[in-house]
Amino acid sequence: xxxxxxxxxxxxxxxxxxxxxxxxxxxxxxxxxxxxxxxxxxxxxxxxxxxxxxxxxxxxxxxxxxxxxxxxxxxxxxxxxxxxxxxxxxxxxxxxxxxxxxxxxxxxxxxxxxxxxxxxxxxxxxxxxxxxxxxxxxxxxxxxxxxxxxxxxxxxxxxxxxxxxxxxxxxxxxxxxxxxx
Amino acid sequence: xxxxxxxxxxxxxxxxxxxxxxxxxxxxxxxxxxxxxxxxxxxxxxxxxxxxxxxxxxxxxxxxxxxxxxxxxxxxxxxxxxxxxxxxxxxxxxxxxxxxxxxxxxxxxxxxxxxxxxxxxxxxxxxxxxxxxxxxxxxxxxxxxxxxxxxxxxxxxxxxxxxxxxxxxxxxxxxxxxxxxxxxxxxxxxxxxxxxxxxxxxxxxxxxxxxxxxxxxxxxxxxxxxxxxxxxxxxxxxxxxxxxxxxxxxxxxxxxxxxxxxxxxxxxxxxxxxxxxxxxxxxxxxxxxxxxxxxxxxxxxxxxxxxxxxxxxxxxxxxxxxxxxxxxxxxxxxxxxxxxxxxxxxxxxxxxxxxxxxxxxxxxxxxxxxxxxxxxxxxxxxxxxxxxxxxxxxxxxxxxxxxxxxxxxxxxxxxxxxxxxxxxxxxxxxxxxxxxxxxxxxxxxxxxxx
Numbered sequence: 001x002x003x004x005x006x007x008x009x010x011x012x013x014x015x016x017x018x019x020x021x022x023x024x025x026x027x028x029x030x031x032x033x034x035x036x037x038x039x040x041x042x043x044x045x046x047x048x049x050x051x052x053x054x055x056x057x058x059x060x061x062x063x064x065x066x067x068x069x070x071x072x073x074x075x076x077x078x079x080x081x082x083x084x085x086x087x088x089x090x091x092x093x094x095x096x097x098x099x100x101x102x103x104x105x106x107x108x109x110x111x112x113x114x115x116x117x118x119x120x121x122x123x124x125x126x127x128x129x130x131x132x133x134x135x136x137x138x139x140x141x142x143x144x145x146x147x148x149x150x151x152x153x154x155x156x157x158x159x160x161x162x163x164x165x166x167x168x169x170x171x172x173x174x175x176x177x178x179x180x181x
Numbered sequence: 182x183x184x185x186x187x188x189x190x191x192x193x194x195x196x197x198x199x200x201x202x203x204x205x206x207x208x209x210x211x212x213x214x215x216x217x218x219x220x221x222x223x224x225x226x227x228x229x230x231x232x233x234x235x236x237x238x239x240x241x242x243x244x245x246x247x248x249x250x251x252x253x254x255x256x257x258x259x260x261x262x263x264x265x266x267x268x269x270x271x272x273x274x275x276x277x278x279x280x281x282x283x284x285x286x287x288x289x290x291x292x293x294x295x296x297x298x299x300x301x302x303x304x305x306x307x308x309x310x311x312x313x314x315x316x317x318x319x320x321x322x323x324x325x326x327x328x329x330x331x332x333x334x335x336x337x338x339x340x341x342x343x344x345x346x347x348x349x350x351x352x353x354x355x356x357x358x359x360x361x362x363x364x365x366x367x368x369x370x371x372x373x374x375x376x377x378x379x380x381x382x383x384x385x386x387x388x389x390x391x392x393x394x395x396x397x398x399x400x401x402x403x404x405x406x407x408x409x410x411x412x413x414x415x416x417x418x419x420x421x422x423x424x425x426x427x428x429x430x431x432x433x434x435x436x437x438x439x440x441x442x443x444x445x446x447x448x449x450x451x452x453x454x455x456x457x458x459x460x461x462x463x464x465x466x467x468x469x470x471x472x473x474x475x476x477x478x479x480x481x482x483x484x485x486x487x488x489x490x491x492x493x494x495x496x497x498x499x500x501x502x503x504x505x506x507x508x509x510x511x512x513x514x515x516x517x518x519x520x521x522x523x524x525x526x527x528x529x530x531x532x533x534x535x536x537x538x539x540x541x542x543x544x545x546x547x548x549x550x551x552x553x554x555x556x557x558x559x560x561x562x563x564x565x566x567x568x569x570x571x572x573x574x575x576x577x578x579x580x581x582x583x584x585x586x587x588x589x590x591x592x593x594x595x596x597x598x599x600x601x602x603x604x605x606x607x608x609x610x611x612x613x614x615x616x617x618x619x620x621x622x623x624x625x626x627x628x629x630x631x
Contacts, residue, residue: 009604042627046556046567048602066567066600070560071627081561088565088588088598122603124585 003107004053005114007122010044017058018049025097031073032156043071050118052098052111059102060111063095064119067129074131077154078165083129090127091119093168096136109177112143116174128168137164144172184487186295193296193457197303200457203510210511214460215246217485224487228269231259232493249460249483250471255495260289260439268292268490275489280332281438290490291438293334297488301441302338304455305434306345307512308445309408312431313346313376315448316405322375324350327365327383328411334438335410339378355387362390370396373403378433380411381418382552388425389551392574399427399575408433408446413521415537417544424548425573435519440482440495444517451516454503458485461515463503464496466523475503475515479523498523500535527557527624529564529597542594543568543587549576552607559628566591566599571607 008014029036043065052060065072067080068087072094074080084090098108119125130140131152141147149165196213199205222241225232235253260267260281268290272278275292282288293301313322324343328335336352343350351372355365366387369377377384384407391398407422407430414422419430431450436442443459444452454461459482463472466479480501484491500520506513521535528534543553549572556567568587572580584601591599 007605009606011606046569046602048604066602068560068598069556069558069565069567069600069627071558075560086598087560088600120581122580122584124581124588124601 002055003110005111005118006051006053007118008049008051010047010049012049014051014053014058015044015049018051018061021058021061021097021099022095026095031154031161032159033073033076034157039071039073043073046071048119048123050111050115052102052107054102059099060107061095061097062093062111062115064115064125065092065094066125067092067127074129074165077131077152077163078149080129083148083165083167084127089125090129091123091125093128093130108139112173113177116170116177119170120174126170128170128173130166130168131163132166133161133163137166140166140168142176144168144176184296186299189296189486190299193300193303197300197457201307201512203512205511207511210456211246213457214485217487218246218249218460218483219244221483221485221487221491222493225269225491225493230266231263232267232269235259236493246460249494250462252494254469254481255492257286257496257498260492261286265290267492269487270294270489272489277334277337278332279334279438282333289439291334292489293441294488297441297484297486297491298338298341300458300486301436301455302341302345304458305338305442305445306342308433308447309342309348309376310346311448312406312408312433312446313348316429317375322348322405323372324348325369325372325374325377325379326350326352327354327377327379327387329354329356334441335378338442355383355390362387363394366391366394366396369404370402375403376406376408377404377428378408378410381407381409381414381422381430382412384409384422384426384430385550385552388573389571392551397575398425402426404428406431410434410436413519413537413540415541415544417541417547421544421547421550425551432519435499435517437497439490440484440492440497443480443482443497447513451513452518453513454515454517456511456515459483460485461503462494463501466500469496475505477502477520480517529557529566529595532596534595539595542590543570545590547583547587548578549573553623554607555624557624557626557628564597564628566595566597568599568601569604569607570601571605572603 048064050062051058067090072092074092080087145166145168147164148167152163152165154161219241226236272292275294277293279291280288326336326339340350351368353365353368354360355362388398404426405428407428409430410433414432422430431446432452433446434442435444435452444454447453461474462481463476463478464481465472472478480497480499482495483493499522502518504516521537525536526533551571551573554569558565580603587601588599591597
């Protein structure tokens with residue numbers, strides 16, 4: 001294994017693998033958002049995409065979408081300005097996927113640690129929102145996250161989904177992951 | 182009867198010489214303006230179907246300079262609607278056919294005859310001479326010309342300027358099908374080109390290409406000066422270009438396909454208007470009231486050379502600041518700063534900002550940047566900005582500090598909350614759209630779709 005983390009944008013040749021990985025594990029438009037294709041194109045164009053690579057194969061991905069611009073799904077589901085005083089200092093962590101072959105070991109923490117190191121060094125984003133469910137919410141709480149809202153209800157086209165809004169600080173995520181790694 | 186070039190030169194060359202050697206008095210300049218105004222109005226009324234109608238009530242034989250403000254404007258809409266009817270004479274009397282780029286409507290024809298090409302290029306040659314004497318005192322150099330060449334005046338104009346100054350010139354437009362980036366960079370290097378005429382966005386794109394080819398733009402070329410045109414270039418972008426290339430950037434000229442070269446730079450990188458070829462007015466951009474020949478407002482020009490397409494009281498749509506400098510030589514007595522196009526103004530949270538203000542706020546103090554893009558969004562009833570910057574591999578600063586600094590400056594100067602992102606690869610059109618519109622190339626407005 002030769003593992004590494006890279007940051008790419010949606011023009012990168014690896015991005016097709018990112019889309020494939022997302023589609024495999026998250027499906028297409030899980031929240032049944034309206035105008036989904038256009039919204040996702042904008043989000044992909046205006047986000048950082050952190051990819052976890054085994055040699056040249058994309059085996060993990062995380063989308064980092066700037067908060068405070070009305071772009072991300074979380075900003076449609078929740079009034080984030082009520083929880084983030086300066087929302088443009090924050091990003092929304094979304095579309096986190098890890099290939100099943102790499103789950104249950106050190107990989108997720110290693111991926112998140114490298115992601116945190118890069119974000120600390122290359123961005124002014126210090127706070128994190130994550131709109132998530134079940135195991136993922138528990139994971140983020142385990143990394144120092146705090147559940148701000150436990151019952152966010154999103155009503156999409158013919159579907160109703162419930163989420164938790166989790167708040168994290170990049171610095172504490174970094175220390176928590178590093179400590180456990 | 183149309184005046185031929187030889188006859189015209191007999192009148193024009195002495196006054197051109199007097200203008201540039203500072204022996205032309207204000208009175209003599211005003212007399213030239215008066216004489217040319219009457220001549221050009223008579224010419225367009227006789228030769229242009231549009232102006233025959235537009236200026237039908239004007240008697241040019243008794244027209245004074247003070248009465249110029251009573252003449253109707255010529256607008257961009259007039260040019261689009263009139264098409265070939267605006268021309269003063271048959272196309273066959275011209276030596277070049279050019280068009281506007283047509284990004285905001287149909288392209289309009291801009292042919293030039295010998296006289297107007299001669300007069301326009303003579304003024305630009307003075308700018309090139311000043312810059313080349315400054316950077317190549319006692320030396321010769323090669324001028325690279327990187328601009329569109331099909332129906333754009335850039336290549337012909339600069340080729341003529343170089344011929345006038347006895348300078349070797351190489352046309353290395355990288356988007357020509359027979360040139361391309363690789364060949365353009367090779368020629369730039371092998372010919373030891375010392376001066377490159379181009380648009381700032383193209384220079385950013387070329388730095389990126391040079392890095393892709395494994396070259397260091399600062400070390401692998403012999404460039405000393407950039408003569409820029411095509412779009413605005415703020416002090417911040419000039420500083421950034423210097424950091425990338427180690428060459429001094431000049432805003433070499435201000436003009437357009439339809440109005441030709443209204444101003445060109447001096448050796449101190451100030452734009453000086455060509456007052457032999459134009460009568461210049463500054464207008465209140467809203468009311469159209471003429472504020473005189475200096476001050477801040479929209480630039481309006483009356484072209485004085487009776488060629489294929491002289492325009493009378495032409496509203497350029499560009500916001501300028503023209504300063505008078507008493508005591509300076511006649512040719513340097515006024516300077517013009519181009520603030521931006523009226524249509525390039527961007528509204529942010531109820532305040533209008535020029536393209537220059539936005540670029541300066543974004544790039545001030547930023548070095549080794551290969552391009553930028555601004556995305557306008559809206560959230561919580563406020564306009565916001567996402568700024569994307571692509572940095573050179575030679576950037577050695579702290580990226581985290583850089584983006585924080587820019588974010589704070591955008592908040593302070595533009596009153597917007599911003600996210601500033603350093604990205605790996607901006608879309609190519611960001612840098613290459615600059616021949617057409619700064620705004621269209623670099624601004625993505627997402628506010629309507631949200």
